[in-house]
Amino acid sequence: MTLDFKTTIMNEIKIFCPATIANLSCGFDVLGLCLETAGDEMIIRKSDIKGIRITKIVGANLPLETEKNVAGVSALAMLEAIETEFGFEIEIYKNIKAGSGIGSSAASSAGAVFGINELLGRPFTRKELVLFAMQGEKLASGNAHADNVAPALLGGFTLVRSSNPLDIIKIESPSELYATVVHPQIELKTSDARSVLKQTVSLKSAITQWGNVGGLIAGLYTKDYDLIGRSLHDEIVEPLRSVLIPGFDLIKQTALENGALGSGISGSGPSIFALSKGKETADKIAKAMSAVYDEMNLPYEIHVSKVNDEGIKIVSP
Amino acid sequence: MTLDFKTTIMNEIKIFCPATIANLSCGFDVLGLCLETAGDEMIIRKSDIKGIRITKIVGANLPLETEKNVAGVSALAMLEAIETEFGFEIEIYKNIKAGSGIGSSAASSAGAVFGINELLGRPFTRKELVLFAMQGEKLASGNAHADNVAPALLGGFTLVRSSNPLDIIKIESPSELYATVVHPQIELKTSDARSVLKQTVSLKSAITQWGNVGGLIAGLYTKDYDLIGRSLHDEIVEPLRSVLIPGFDLIKQTALENGALGSGISGSGPSIFALSKGKETADKIAKAMSAVYDEMNLPYEIHVSKVNDEGIKIVSP
Numbered sequence: 001m002t003l004d005f006k007t008t009i010m011n012e013i014k015i016f017c018p019a020t021i022a023n024l025s026c027g028f029d030v031l032g033l034c035l036e037t038a039g040d041e042m043i044i045r046k047s048d049i050k051g052i053r054i055t056k057i058v059g060a061n062l063p064l065e066t067e068k069n070v071a072g073v074s075a076l077a078m079l080e081a082i083e084t085e086f087g088f089e090i091e092i093y094k095n096i097k098a099g100s101g102i103g104s105s106a107a108s109s110a111g112a113v114f115g116i117n118e119l120l121g122r123p124f125t126r127k128e129l130v131l132f133a134m135q136g137e138k139l140a141s142g143n144a145h146a147d148n149v150a151p152a153l154l155g156g157f158t159l160v161r162s163s164n165p166l167d168i169i170k171i172e173s174p175s176e177l178y179a180t181v182v183h184p185q186i187e188l189k190t191s192d193a194r195s196v197l198k199q200t201v202s203l204k205s206a207i208t209q210w211g212n213v214g215g216l217i218a219g220l221y222t223k224d225y226d227l228i229g230r231s232l233h234d235e236i237v238e239p240l241r242s243v244l245i246p247g248f249d250l251i252k253q254t255a256l257e258n259g260a261l262g263s264g265i266s267g268s269g270p271s272i273f274a275l276s277k278g279k280e281t282a283d284k285i286a287k288a289m290s291a292v293y294d295e296m297n298l299p300y301e302i303h304v305s306k307v308n309d310e311g312i313k314i315v316s317p
Numbered sequence: 318m319t320l321d322f323k324t325t326i327m328n329e330i331k332i333f334c335p336a337t338i339a340n341l342s343c344g345f346d347v348l349g350l351c352l353e354t355a356g357d358e359m360i361i362r363k364s365d366i367k368g369i370r371i372t373k374i375v376g377a378n379l380p381l382e383t384e385k386n387v388a389g390v391s392a393l394a395m396l397e398a399i400e401t402e403f404g405f406e407i408e409i410y411k412n413i414k415a416g417s418g419i420g421s422s423a424a425s426s427a428g429a430v431f432g433i434n435e436l437l438g439r440p441f442t443r444k445e446l447v448l449f450a451m452q453g454e455k456l457a458s459g460n461a462h463a464d465n466v467a468p469a470l471l472g473g474f475t476l477v478r479s480s481n482p483l484d485i486i487k488i489e490s491p492s493e494l495y496a497t498v499v500h501p502q503i504e505l506k507t508s509d510a511r512s513v514l515k516q517t518v519s520l521k522s523a524i525t526q527w528g529n530v531g532g533l534i535a536g537l538y539t540k541d542y543d544l545i546g547r548s549l550h551d552e553i554v555e556p557l558r559s560v561l562i563p564g565f566d567l568i569k570q571t572a573l574e575n576g577a578l579g580s581g582i583s584g585s586g587p588s589i590f591a592l593s594k595g596k597e598t599a600d601k602i603a604k605a606m607s608a609v610y611d612e613m614n615l616p617y618e619i620h621v622s623k624v625n626d627e628g629i630k631i632v633s634p
Contacts, residue, residue, distance in 0.1 A: 030528040161532035162525070167547060169535045200517045206553075208479070210527035211347040214534045215478035218486045221538040230484060236523075 012045035013118050014315040017111035018308050019096045020103035021179060021273045022147035025234040025264035026212035030160045032103075032151035035179060036308035040107045041315065042071070043091040044115030050087040052076055052112075059094035070105045070136030071112035077135040078113045082123055088116050097301075099187040101271035106148030109136025114153060114312045126153045126311065127168055134166075141190040148267065155311030157220055173307035174223040178282035180255070182289045183271040184246055185299040193268035196240045205235050225261055225277045232262025232275065245270045250292050258288045279304065329362035330435050331632040334428035335625050336413045337420035338496060338590045339464035342551040342581035343529035347477045349420075349468035352496060353625035357424045358632065359388070360408040361432030367404040369393055369429075376411035387422045387453030388429035394452040395430045399440055405433050414618075416504040418588035423465030426453025431470060431629045443470045443628065444485055451483075458507040465584065472628030474537055490624035491540040495599035497572070499606045500588040501563055502616040510585035513557045522552050542578055542594045549579025549592065562587045567609050575605045596621065 019038035024031040040059075047053070052075040054064045066072030071090055090112055096104040113132045117124050124132075130150050138144035150158040150168050157171040201209075215231035218224070242248040242265060255263040255274035259281040263274040272289075276282045282304045293300040336355035341348040357376075364370070369392040371381045383389030388407055407429055413421040427450045434441050441449075450466035467475040467485050474488040518526075532548035535541070559565040559582060572580040572591035576598040580591040589606075593599045599621045610617040 027527070027531070029524045030531060159528070159531045159535060161528045161535075161544075161548060167532070169532060169544065171535065197520065199520055201520050201523050203514065203516055203518050203553075206518050206523040206526065207346045209523065210344070210530040211476070211478045213527040214344070214347060214476045214530045215484070215486060217531045217534040218476060218478075218488065218538070221535070227478075227486065231478060236520075 010119055010317065012043065013115050013317070014041060014043045015111055015115050016313045016315050017042055017107035018152055018312065019303070020106055020148045020151040021181065022103065022267040023237070023265065024216070025232040025238065025262060026209050026216055027159070028234065028237045029145065029147060030213070031157065031216070032147045033157045033173065033179065034151040034155045034308040034311055035102070035181070035303065035305040037305040038096065038102065038181070038303040040095050040111065041093040042108070042111040042115055044112065044119060045089050046119055047087040047089050052079065052087065053089050054092065055089045056091040057094065058092070060098060062092070062094070062098070070140050071108040073139045074109040074133045074136035075112040075116055078116060078129070078132040081132070082120065084120065088119070097183065099189060100183045101188065101265070101267040101269045102181055102183065103148035103152060103267065105136060105140035106133065106152050109133040110149045110152035110312060112136070118314065129153050130168060131166060151311070153311050156307060156309045159217065171217065171220045173309055174220065174225065176277050177225070177307045178276050178279050179305050179307065180260070180274045180276065180282045180285045180289065181266055181271050181303045181305070182251060182286070182293065183301045184293060185301070186246065186270055188244055188268065188270040190268045193241055193244065196244065197237065198240065201236050209234070209236055228275065229261030232264060234264055238264055241265055241269055245272065246298060247292055247296055248272060251289055254288045254292050255285050258285045260285050279306070327436055327634065329360065330432050330634070331358060331360045332428055332432050333630045333632050334359055334424035335469055335629065336620070337423055337465045337468045338498065339420065339584040340554070340582065341533070342549040342555065342579060343526050343533055344476070345551065345554045346462065346464060347530070348474065348533070349464045350474045350490065350496065351468040351472045351625040351628055352419070352498070352620065352622040354622040355413065355419065355498070355620040357412050357428065358410040359425070359428040359432055361429065361436060362406050363436055364404040364406050369396065369404065370406050371409065372406045373408040374411065375409070377415060379409070379411070379415070387457050388425040390456045391426040391450045391453035392429040392433055395433060395446070395449040398449070399437070401437065405436070407432070414500065416506060417500045418505065418582070418584040418586045419498055419500065420465035420469060420584065422453060422457035423450065423469050426450040427466045427469035427629060429453070435631065446470050447485060448483060468628070470628050473624060473626045476534065488534065488537045490626055491537065491542065493594050494542070494624050495593050495596050496622050496624065497577070497591045497593065497599045497602040497606065498583055498588050498620045498622070499568060499603070499610065500618045501610060502618070503563065503587055505561055505585065505587040507585045510558055510561060513561065514554065515557065518553050526551070526553055545592065546578030549581060551581055555581055558582055558586055562589065563615060564609055564613055565589060568606055571605045571609050572602050575602045577602050596623070
C-alpha cells in the first residue's frame with residue numbers, strides 16, 4: 001500500500017493510552033477490559049527522516065532504542081506492512097508502572113500504532129492494529145498475546161477467541177460497570193507469574209471455567225450484573241498466582257464484603273481488580289482496599305474507573 | 318406448598334418432548350440446544366390414586382416400574398417438593414431412541430415434570446423443573462446433569478454455568494439456525510463414552526476451549542453465524558470420543574464441505590450434528606450425510622430441525 005502524504009494534514013497527534021485489565025478471573029488468556037481514568041499519554045509526529053525514533057520518555061526508565069522499546073517494535077511491525085515516505089517520532093509520558101499488571105507495555109504498544117495510523121489517515125482498522133501491537137507484547141513478555149492490546153485499542157471488553165488466526169470480539173460494557181484496581185507497589189514479572197502455572201488442569205475445573213466464561217459473556221450482553229458477578233471465578237490460575245501477591249485474599253474478601261460483583265488478579269498481577277455496579281460502590285471498595293494496605297504499611301496506587309468503551313482516545317488536535 | 322385441585326380444570330395433557338443436542342463441540346458439559354422436529358409424545362393425567370404410575374410405553378423397551386423409569390423418578394422428585402391430593406399416570410410414546418445421543422432420557426424426564434406442573438397449575442417455573450428432571454438423568458447415566466433437560470424445558474440454547482448451585486442461562490437462537498443430526502444405528506452408552514475421557518487436559522487446550530465457548534455465546538447474542546461457526550471446535554473431547562463413532566471424520570468433513578457452520582458429536586454420541594444457516598443448507602447436509610452412511614451400508618436416522626426456542630410444547634388440550 002502506498003499513501004500520498006501531501007493529502008494528509010495532521011502532522012502530530014497527542015493520545016491517551018488506557019490501562020487495561022486482562023484475564024478477568026475466568027477468562028485467563030482470552031478476556032480483557034479497558035479503563036478510562038488510568039493511562040499514559042503519547043505524542044507522535046511525522047518526520048522527514050524515515051523509520052521510528054523514540055525521542056522522549058517521561059515517568060519511566062525505559063530504553064530509547066527503537067528495537068528495545070515496545071512502542072518502537074510495534075511501530076516497526078506496522079511500517080513493514082505499509083509503505084510511507086515519512087518516519088515518526090514518539091514521545092511517551094508514562095503513568096502506568098511497568099510490571100503493575102494493568103497493561104503498561106500494551107498501552108505503549110497500542111498507542112504507537114494507533115497514533116501512526118491516525119497520522120497516515122487510518123489505513124488500518126483498530127482490529128488490524130492489534131496484530132502490530134502484539135509485537136510489542138512479544139518484546140515485553142516473550143509472548144505475542146492480545147489480552148491487553150485488544151481492549152486498549154478497541155475499548156470495552158474484548159474476547160480473544162483465537163490467537164492464531166487472530167479472532168477478537170469486542171463486547172460493549174454495561175453502562176454502570178466500574179472497576180476498582182489496586183496496585184501494591186511490588187514488581188511481579190510476567191515471566192515469574194507464568195512460571196507458577198501448571199501445564200495441565202483437571203477436566204472438572206476446566207468445565208467450571210468455560211461455564212463461567214460463557215456466563216460472563218452472557219452477562220455482558222444481557223447487562224445482568226448479578227450473572228457477571230456469579231461468573232467471576234477462577235479456580236485454575238488464581239490459586240497458583242495469588243500467593244505471589246501480598247494480602248490478596250484479604251483484599252479480595254474486602255472487595256466482596258463491600259459490594260463488589262467479583263474480584264481477582266489483574267493480568268498476571270500484582271494489581272487486584274474488583275468490578276462493581278455504579279461508581280459509589282467502586283469508590284467504597286477503593287476506600288476499603290486502601291485501608292487494608294494502609295494497615296499492612298504496603299505502598300499502593302489505586303484507581304476507580306468506568307469501563308472505557310472507546311479505547312485509546314485522541315487528546316489533540 | 319399445598320394446592321387445591323378443585324380449582325384446576327385440566328385433567329389430562331398431551332405434550333411434545335423434544336430431542337436435544339448437548340455439548341455442541343466447545344461447550345462440553347455446559348451447552349445444549351433444543352430441536353423442533355424430533356421428539357417424543359407423552360400423555361399425563363391426574364389420578365385419584367396418589368403417586369406416579371407409568372401406564373404405557375410405546376416405541377421402546379423401557380421399564381414400567383416408576384422407580385426404574387427416568388420419567389417416574391423425575392416425577393417422584395417433583396412430588397417430594399409439593400403436596401398434592403392426586404397422583405399421576407404417564408404414557409410415553411418414544412420416538413427418540415435410547416443411547417442415540419440426542420437426549421432420549423431427558424425428553425422423558427423433562428416431559429414428566431413439565432406435564433405434571435401444567436396439571437397442577439404451574440407451581441414451578443420451567444427453570445425450577447430442571448432440578449427435578451435432573452434426577453431422571455441421574456438414573457439414566459449416574460450423573461444428575463442438566464445439559465439435555467435444560468434445553469428440553471427452556472428451549473433455544475442453554476448454558477449450564479454451574480451445576481451446583483444450578484445456574485442456567487437461556488439464550489434465544491438466531492432465527493435462521495438449523496441443525497442436521499444423523500444417528501448411526503449403533504448404541505453407544507453414555508458410560509462407555511465417559512470412560513474414554515481423560516481427567517486432565519492441557520492448559521493450552523482448555524484456554525482454546527473457553528475462548529471458543531465465549532465466541533459461541535457472543536455469536537448467539539449477536540446473531541453472527543460466522544462467529545458461531547468459528548467457535549464450534551473441540552480439541553478436548555471430540556478427538557477421544559469420535560473414534561467410537563463409525564464414519565465420524567467423513568461425516569463431519571462432508572457436513573463442512575456442504576456449508577455447515579460447524580459439526581461435532583451430539584451429546585456423548587453416536588449422533589453427529591451439524592449447524593447451518595437456513596433450511597436449504599441443512600437439507601443439503603442431510604442428503605450428503607445420508608450418502609456417506611448409505612455407502613457404508615450403515616443404517617441411520619436423520620433429522621433436520623430449526624432450533625426450537627420454546628422447548629416442550631403442549632399438543633392438547
